[in-house]
Structures are given as C-alpha cells and as structure tokens.
Amino acid sequence: MTVALPSAPHLPNPNRPITTGSWRTFRPVLDHEKCNLCLLCWVYCADGAMKRSEEAVMVDLEFCKGCGICAKECHKDAIDMVEEG
C-alpha cells in the first residue's frame, strides 16, 4: 500500500490504491514492429489498461489482468501472451 487511505471507502480520481496487476498469469507483450497503431486492443481492453499515444500503445501492467482479449483481437498478431515468471 503506497497511499494513505481515507476513513471511508471513497477515493478521489484518479485513484490507484486497488490495482489488479497481481491477478495476471499471462502478460501481454507488444511487438512494436508488427503494431500499426490501429487501437483495436485499446478499444477492446475491458480494464482500460491499454494506454495510447501518437507513437505507440503501452500496457499499464499495474491494472492489466492478463485476460488476453487484446491478443485475441489484434489483427496483426502483434501481442503475445507470455507466462509471468
């Protein structure tokens, strides 16, 4: 726990005390060579864990649960699900 919690379970946004990254068994690894920035992964990510910018898509590993939807939806096969060590 890195943040001080208030006495009631209501938190100002953006809040990050409850992360879900530790639930992950498989980590999405993006091949930037194959990625064409179509953003389908960003659209389909159920957890809002895909971060987009002008240059690249990034995975927010604090929240990614490793469900693999992004890898399944990617038309370029640019995402591999790699088992966590």
Next chain:
Amino acid sequence: MRERKFLSGNHAVAYAVKYIQPEVIAAYPITPQSSIVEKISQFVANREVDADFIRVESEHAALSACYGAACAGCRVFTATSSQGLAYMAEMLPYVSGSRFPMVMPVVNRSMAAPWTIWGDQQDAISQRDTGWIQLFVENAQEAFDTCLQAYRLAEDPAVLTPVMVNLDGFVLSHTEELVDLPAPEEVQAFLPPYQAKYAVDFTNPTTFCFGATPEVFAEYKYHQQAAMEAARQKITDLAVEFEQLFGRNHGGLIKEYSCEDADYILVTLGSFTGTARTAAQKLRAMGKKVGVLKVRSFRPFPAHEVARVLANTKAFGVLDRNYSYGNEGALFTEIKASLYDCAVRPPGLNFIGGLGGRDIRLDEFEAMFTKLEQAAGEPGTVKAVNFIGLR
C-alpha cells in the same frame, strides 16, 4: 417560540424532522411506522419541510435512494419497522460501511412468523451487527429529542456513522403525550446545516464505495469500530449539551434510576423502562433497595458504565423483548459480559417478556424484583432465563 403539543411517538418523530430539515426523504409504509412518513409527506406537501419525498417500491429501495442522495451530499431521512427493516438488511452495512451519516427511526415490531404487527424489539436486535449506532427511547419526548441528537451524532466528523432511533411499536408509536417543542432557532444553533465530507463533485471526481481487496478491507472495518468508540463520548456529551440548551436529559449511554445504593437492579431497553421505574418507586416506598438501569445505547454498548452500576448489587435482572434463539435474551448476554472483569460477579436473571405486543403489568415487574431477591447469594445464574407470564 417554544410550544407544547399533544403528539404520538410517531408524530413526535415527524415534528423532529420538521426541525431537522432533511433534503431527501425516501420511505415505504409499514405498520407501525407509517404515520411517521404520512405526517412528513403532509409537511412536504405544505412546504413546511423543504425536501424531495421519494415514494419508492420497497424498503430496500428506500434505503438505496437515501444512499444515493447521501452520495450527492444531502441530509437524508427514512423510517421503517420489522419486515421492512429486514428487507433493508442488505443496504444497512452499505450505508454504515460508506460512512454516510443518516438517521432512521425504527418503530420496533416483532418478526414473523407467526405474522403479527405488534411490538417487540426482535427487528432491531436482529440487525445489531450491521454497523449502525442503535439508540432506544422510552417516550415520545425522548423520541423527539433523540432524533435531534442523532443527527448531530451521525454527522460528527469523528463518527460519520448512521443511527437507528428505536421506539417501541404501539406503546410509543400510537399513544399520545405532551411533547415540548423547541423554537426553530434553538435547533438551528444545536444542529447546523449538514456539510458532507464525501459527496459527488463534478470538478473533483470521486470513486464511491470502491471494490476493496484483502489488502485494504480490514482497515475500513477498523475505522468503523474507531468511529463507534468516538460515538460513546459523543453520546454522553450530547446529552449534557442538550440539557443545557433544552432542559431535558434522557441519559447518555445509560440512565440510572435509584441505583446508587440498590441491592437489586433491573436492566431495561425502551418503553417498558417507565413501568419498571414505577414498580421500583413502589417497592422503594416499602423500604426495598431496588433500582432500574435503562440502556439507551445498545451500539455502542456501554459495558464500563453497566459494570459500574451493577457490580455491587446482590442480584441483577435483564428484561429482553427479544430472543437470540439457541441462547438467551440478547441484552442479557451483553450485560453478563460487561461484568466479566468484576472481582465478584452478582447473580443475574433474564426475563423474557413483551413479545409480540404482550403487555407487562406492574405486578409482573414487582414479581421480577422478588425473583431477584430470591436469587441473591445463589451461585452463578440458576435457571437464568424466565419467560414472563407464559401460558
């Protein structure tokens, strides 16, 4: 200007709401509570109470609507009884766990089956561990006064915990007595407008009641217990402050009647305190050293105060208008636990009575004190549980 009105316990509560001025009221009718919200809806229609009155389809919806309005930063009000309280059960810990400071009168009524509309305290006692403060009153004046105190208590920054104000069905809800009403400006000084600590604010978005993982859940439960501890002192202080302003003191956590030198004390919860006191008065006149201890706050439970009063008795009795099936009356269990640290523990008897609206007569209270005299000197609690007037 102060005034005096002839009011039922339920209408005393409705008049209290007129002084409290909640912004949102959501309620569903249920006997014997209905006349509280009927009267309030009349006040709202006449614009004597400036609130949105939400007519909902159930008690679960009533408390849920109050929850939502509390999220929006409003002072809210609802009231219920018995099966209605049970129907709210899912939402009760949501409200307390979210630290929304609402006040809900519960007009105590038995739980079916057999089906009944009559009174006992099984409904509230069954919701003991939902994280709500539970206060019990003995007359209409105390119901009125306690509603005012309950909002101050619930909204205190160190407490932020919802309060049930319990009044016995029919005995209080449907009988009338003279009730002293304060001047509105006096109440405004005692109960300032509500400033929500946690409220929807579009410029500073907040996630309400987020899903907690094992890493943080227990901490919130710890905070709730700390708030209950803070409420103890606050309840006592509010009784004193209220007396200074309005001249009435119904007790803080407890209220003693001729307990100082009493050998035999009967512990009560709610409206039967009055009859118990009359019995004690009669026996005192006959030279018997008896007293009555009213428990006003069931949660937080006044263990230290109870121990102080009962430690030196020859025997104590506890009247329960509830039953914790498979054990004994719920108040009896708590009172006994309070005495665990005493060097010498007096024998105690549990009296179960007033279930499902059954009256307890004056002579039955006298008989309870006689049983206490007989129990003095007996080791432990011999046949502790006694059903009064069982047919």
